[in-house]
Amino acid sequence: MSGKTKPSRQxxxxxxxxxxxxxxxxxxxxxxxxxxGDAYGLSxxxxxxxxxxxxxxxxxxxxxxxxxxxxxxxxxxxxxAQFLRETLECRAITEAARLAGKQDVADLRTLLTxxxxxxxxxxxxxxxxxxxxxxxxxMEIAAHPFVWPVIASAKAQLDRVRFLSLEDRSWPAMIMAQxxxxxxxxxxxxxxxxxxxxxxxxxxxxxxxxRIAAKxxxxxxxxxxxxxxxxxx
Amino acid sequence: MSGKTKPSRQxxxxxxxxxxxxxxxxxxxxxxxxxxGDAYGLSxxxxxxxxxxxxxxxxxxxxxxxxxxxxxxxxxxxxxAQFLRETLECRAITEAARLAGKQDVADLRTLLTxxxxxxxxxxxxxxxxxxxxxxxxxMEIAAHPFVWPVIASAKAQLDRVRFLSLEDRSWPAMIMAQxxxxxxxxxxxxxxxxxxxxxxxxxxxxxxxxRIAAKxxxxxxxxxxxxxxxxxx
DNA sequence: GGCAACGACGTTGTATACAAGATGGCGGTG
DNA sequence: CACCGCCATCTTGTATACAACGTCGTTGCC
Numbered sequence: 001m002s003g004k005t006k007p008s009r010q011x012x013x014x015x016x017x018x019x020x021x022x023x024x025x026x027x028x029x030x031x032x033x034x035x036x037g038d039a040y041g042l043s044x045x046x047x048x049x050x051x052x053x054x055x056x057x058x059x060x061x062x063x064x065x066x067x068x069x070x071x072x073x074x075x076x077x078x079x080x081a082q083f084l085r086e087t088l089e090c091r092a093i094t095e096a097a098r099l100a101g102k103q104d105v106a107d108l109r110t111l112l113t114x115x116x117x118x119x120x121x122x123x124x125x126x127x128x129x130x131x132x133x134x135x136x137x138x139m140e141i142a143a144h145p146f147v148w149p150v151i152a153s154a155k156a157q158l159d160r161v162r163f164l165s166l167e168d169r170s171w172p173a174m175i176m177a178q179x180x181x182x183x184x185x186x187x188x189x190x191x192x193x194x195x196x197x198x199x200x201x202x203x204x205x206x207x208x209x210x211r212i213a214a215k216x217x218x219x220x221x222x223x224x225x226x227x228x229x230x231x232x233x
Numbered sequence: 234m235s236g237k238t239k240p241s242r243q244x245x246x247x248x249x250x251x252x253x254x255x256x257x258x259x260x261x262x263x264x265x266x267x268x269x270g271d272a273y274g275l276s277x278x279x280x281x282x283x284x285x286x287x288x289x290x291x292x293x294x295x296x297x298x299x300x301x302x303x304x305x306x307x308x309x310x311x312x313x314a315q316f317l318r319e320t321l322e323c324r325a326i327t328e329a330a331r332l333a334g335k336q337d338v339a340d341l342r343t344l345l346t347x348x349x350x351x352x353x354x355x356x357x358x359x360x361x362x363x364x365x366x367x368x369x370x371x372m373e374i375a376a377h378p379f380v381w382p383v384i385a386s387a388k389a390q391l392d393r394v395r396f397l398s399l400e401d402r403s404w405p406a407m408i409m410a411q412x413x414x415x416x417x418x419x420x421x422x423x424x425x426x427x428x429x430x431x432x433x434x435x436x437x438x439x440x441x442x443x444r445i446a447a448k449x450x451x452x453x454x455x456x457x458x459x460x461x462x463x464x465x466x
Numbered sequence: 467g468g469c470a471a472c473g474a475c476g477t478t479g480t481a482t483a484c485a486a487g488a489t490g491g492c493g494g495t496g
Numbered sequence: 497c498a499c500c501g502c503c504a505t506c507t508t509g510t511a512t513a514c515a516a517c518g519t520c521g522t523t524g525c526c
Contacts, residue, residue, distance in 0.1 A: 009479095030507095032506095032507080033508070042480085043481045043482070044508090045278075045479080045481065046479080046480070048282075048509095049282070049285055052285065052286070053289070056286070063488090063507090063508085064486095064488090064509075065486070065506095065508055066488060066489075066507060067488095067506085067507055068508080074379075076378075077379045079377075080379035080380050081379070083324075083325075083380065084321065084377075084380055084383065087320055087321055087324045088320055088321065091316075091324075092316075095460075099460060143460055144312075144313045144316050145309075146307075146310045146313035147313050147316065150383055154383075225376055227332060227376055242509095263477095266477080266478070275510085275511090276511045276512070277478090277510095277511080277512085278509080278510055279511095281478085281479095296477090296478085296518090297477090297478060297516095297517080298476095298479075298516070298517040298518050299476090299477060299517085299518060299519075300476085300477055300478075301477085301478080
């Protein structure tokens with residue numbers, strides 16, 4: 001594992017994806033195929049495939065014969081991503097609460113422990129990974145594993161906004177408390193309670209979008225929809 | 234419009250997509266990059282981009298250094314696609330029923346008329362397009378237009394199964410009746426009623442999947458999930 | 467006869483050269 | 497001074513040559 005066997009497409013994709021979502025590269029910035037290829041020791045061909053996938057996810061905007069740019073954060077698209085994630089995850093967790101077995105609950109509790117440890121050591125990146133693992137695991141418990149990639153794609157749009165807000169210090173504690181309540185509901189097979197907590201959980205970060213958008217106007221595109229009281233129930 | 238200005242990637246994508254969904258090419262069949270490129274007068278480069286996208290949608294399976302094949306119909310993936318579509322469209326139509334204005338209802342009624350005409354002239358392909366337009370329009374009325382591409386992707390998986398069943402002659406009439414009831418509920422702002430009819434509508438075609446899978450075993454992959462009573466409510 | 471090693475073939479993966487188009491600056495012109 | 501047209505330059509789009517790898521048939525050996 002010492003020599004770089006393959007800085008391959010997968011690595012390039014994950015790196016670029018992370019850099020865009022974390023905001024290391026700003027919306028509107030030019031992503032030159034040749035330069036990116038040189039930077040990673042690859043030719044344009046594999047780079048183009050990665051660009052295409054990122055464009056499909058709405059993270060890049062390819063303008064033919066002009067250039068490929070980091071896409072602005074499209075506010076209506078973000079609202080729809082929230083709708084999608086909230087609708088699917090809340091529906092799925094009711095199934096998860098119904099179907100969860102002892103081993104599933106044990107797995108979730110293990111993730112809770114790891115998340116607590118990550119927060120205790122200020123390992124925000126590690127917590128971020130564990131958070132994603134937990135949501136994916138819940139989707140597996142709900143017996144809908146193929147839905148996760150769809151949610152992950154929507155999540156990227158939402159995370160772009162999230163990373164623009166300097167994370168509050170009190171934030172991780174609140175997230176952890178919500179995670180514990182989710183696992184508690186699933187463990188008790190309380191489907192309605194789990195859905196309710198999940199909805200509140202998913203709206204926590206989303207609630208600040210208008211404030212964040214107002215703070216970084218050049219990064220955004222489109223207006224906040226008129227019916228923006230999100231969703232009733 | 235006489236000369237073929239561009240048999241470009243878009244055309245190639247739509248053609249291949251349609252051929253796979255309609256079952257013109259069978260699961261397991263080899264899709265050679267070079268041969269496909271020659272057939273369309275393109276080189277391997279644009280073909281590869283199309284293949285990549287189709288693989289992302291689960292319609293192709295790219296095996297490195299071996300070949301690209303038409304993917305088998307993955308039964309668990311189909312069940313998850315049904316879960317995704319049903320969850321999102323039923324949730325969205327409650328919003329559509331709440332938000333629909335007079336012009337929206339008028340557009341829907343126009344689509345109903347066109348659909349009736351298509352069926353009357355046995356134009357099944359035309360009806361298929363109009364059906365898709367209606368579902369997309371409903372998503373726009375619900376103020377979530379960006380969700381449609383996600384549903385369209387899931388729809389492709391479901392349509393693969395649908396096209397394997399020789400469509401019943403009484404089938405179009407039932408679909409039309411459901412469409413009319415949906416528009417009726419939306420027009421009356423009956424959100425719960427609309428969701429109920431939509432759920433029944435989406436399950437109509439899906440209900441036969443086990444029968445169809447049993448009829449064409451070599452085209453399928455994976456088993457029917459144990460909790461296959463789909464979804465409660 | 468069974469089996470293992472080898473090699474030809476086919477496929478996708480990668481790199482690179484060239485083409486087509488868009489942009490922006492420059493200079494000419496009214 | 498304003499404006500129009502041209503051209504250098506940069507970008508992505510496409511085509512093609514080569515490399516890496518897996519498959520499968522063949523052949524030789526045991």
